[in-house]
Amino acid sequence: MHEVEVKYRVSDETALLAALTAHGVVLSDAVRQDDQAYAPSAWRYGMSKIGVPFARLRTQDGRHLFTVKRPVDNEMACLEHETVVADREQMHGALVTMGFTPTVQIVKRRRTGRWGEVSLCLDAVEGLGTFVEVEALIGTEESGRAAQERLDGLVRSLGVTVTRITDTYDSLLRSTAAAG
Known part of the structure; x- marks a missing residue:
């Protein structure tokens, strides 16, 4: 199994929420997530992410999650492994020791x-x-790109204006910082 996603910039959150409600989607209360992204030390922004493992440490509600994603078809179609860790700082140290930056x-x-x-x-x-x-x-036998097109059709069926984004949040933040 691998995770496939599609992502969109939302210009009218009220319209999106109304459309989701009309389709029976109930959203949870908001939670704060604090993520630290990691890349292999030899990897640089602008290089391909396909086949490269990337790590993340997330803290949410005092709980720490360690995640590794390896893009397969593109940045939004990844093999993913995730587990809870007891100590974020120790996991950070382990990642740096393993060659992640x-x-x-x-x-x-x-x-x-x-x-x-x-x-x-x-x-x-x-x-x-x-x-x-x-x-x-x-499943690994299904194309990530085909699944993304199916998901895109689902989002487009909402009838709200959204802009599809093919970059991950870390890449978007990095581009924003470089432009500013």
Whole structure:
């Protein structure tokens, strides 16, 4: 199994929320997520992410999650492994010892919900704005790109104006910092 997602910049959150409600999507209360992204020391922004493992340490409600994602078809179609860790600082030290370098910190307020068989996240990302992500788990025999097109059709069926984004939050933040 691997995770496939599509992401969109939201210009009218009220319209999106109304459309989601009309489709029976109930969103959770917002939670704050503090993510530190990591890349292999030899990797640099601008290089391909396909086949490269990336790590993340997330703190949410006092709980720390360690995640490794390896993009397969593109940045939004990844093999993913995730587990709870007891000590964020010790895990940070372990990642640095294993040859990972901290890249960017991503802080967001996230609301989640289910839309049939898919997961949905509404994110207010500090320094970037509001985004909606739709995610599905697929088998390794299914094309990530085909699944993304299916998910894109689902989002487009809402009838609200959104802009599809193919970069991850870390890449978007990095681009914003470089431009500013």
